[in-house]
Amino acid sequence: MSDKNRGDALKAFDRLLTIMDELREQCPWDRKQTLESLRHLSIEETYELSDAIIEGDMPEIQKELGDLALHIVFYARIASEQNAFDISDVLNGICEKLIVRHPHIYGDVDAQDAETVERNWEQIKLKEKGKEKKTVLGGVPQSLPALIKAMRIQDKARGVGFDWEEKKQVWDKVEEEIREFREEEEAGDQNKAQDEFGDLLFSLVNYARFAGINPEEALERTNKKFIKRFNYLEAEVNKNGGKLSDMSLEEMDAYWNEAKKR
Numbered sequence: 001m002s003d004k005n006r007g008d009a010l011k012a013f014d015r016l017l018t019i020m021d022e023l024r025e026q027c028p029w030d031r032k033q034t035l036e037s038l039r040h041l042s043i044e045e046t047y048e049l050s051d052a053i054i055e056g057d058m059p060e061i062q063k064e065l066g067d068l069a070l071h072i073v074f075y076a077r078i079a080s081e082q083n084a085f086d087i088s089d090v091l092n093g094i095c096e097k098l099i100v101r102h103p104h105i106y107g108d109v110d111a112q113d114a115e116t117v118e119r120n121w122e123q124i125k126l127k128e129k130g131k132e133k134k135t136v137l138g139g140v141p142q143s144l145p146a147l148i149k150a151m152r153i154q155d156k157a158r159g160v161g162f163d164w165e166e167k168k169q170v171w172d173k174v175e176e177e178i179r180e181f182r183e184e185e186e187a188g189d190q191n192k193a194q195d196e197f198g199d200l201l202f203s204l205v206n207y208a209r210f211a212g213i214n215p216e217e218a219l220e221r222t223n224k225k226f227i228k229r230f231n232y233l234e235a236e237v238n239k240n241g242g243k244l245s246d247m248s249l250e251e252m253d254a255y256w257n258e259a260k261k262r
Contacts, residue, residue, distance in 0.1 A: 011214045038071060069089070073087055101121050102117075118158075121159070147205065154206055167207070181199070229259035230256075232262065233259055
């Protein structure tokens with residue numbers, strides 16, 4: 001970043017802090033907000049940013065990043081009123097964390113690839129949390145969606161060396177889990193089948209990691225593809241005066257195949 005851009009960024013951030021102070025002091029709605037009341041709004045904003053990234057909509061990404069920046073300074077302003085911390089503490093805290101967790105940049109540790117950096121990161125985190133008697137997986141939020149949680153669990157386990165050695169081993173595990181799921185499903189034991197299906201999904205997430213695939217992104221691509229094709233099917237049926245509920249699967253499949261070609 002050039003000196004001019006850095007100066008512009010600092011001015012813009014100072015402007016946001018000034019506006020936040022003014023709103024907190026003068027606006028009835030802003031004065032009323034608490035850490036708790038903002039929480040669900042922050043979650044919503046995060047998902048909106050995620051949607052914009054998935055769509056590749058840069059103007060929308062810019063807007064949503066601004067909304068999240070507002071929430072960050074809002075939380076810090078509320079905390080400063082309670083003499084807990086302020087925005088300087090927040091920013092200095094993350095700066096210190098980045099320096100400590102990048103010893104290959106700010107220290108004498110050697111790390112020539114991203115995998116080594118990730119491994120070092122998790123090991124440093126574990127040492128930090130060791131002071132607080134936390135476990136390796138203690139930093140994985142309980143409220144994460146299950147698919148993302150599986151990814152984070154596996155990443156953290158890998159960070160301390162608990163991982164498969166080769167991709168083939170992971171695929172063998174996937175095939176084993178498929179067999180076990182089918183056995184329980186065919187036996188008619190719903191609870192065991194559900195457990196085995198969970199094991200199967202977990203092993204597929206593991207294989208995706210070894211294959212360099214983000215399973216969350218892959219599934220979202222498939223979701224979008226299905227929605228696009230189904231919307232086309234529905235629109236074409238309506239345009240031709242038909243009704244989806246009255247159509248046979250074969251008839252709908254013809255529209256579906258047309259959607260795939262498009």
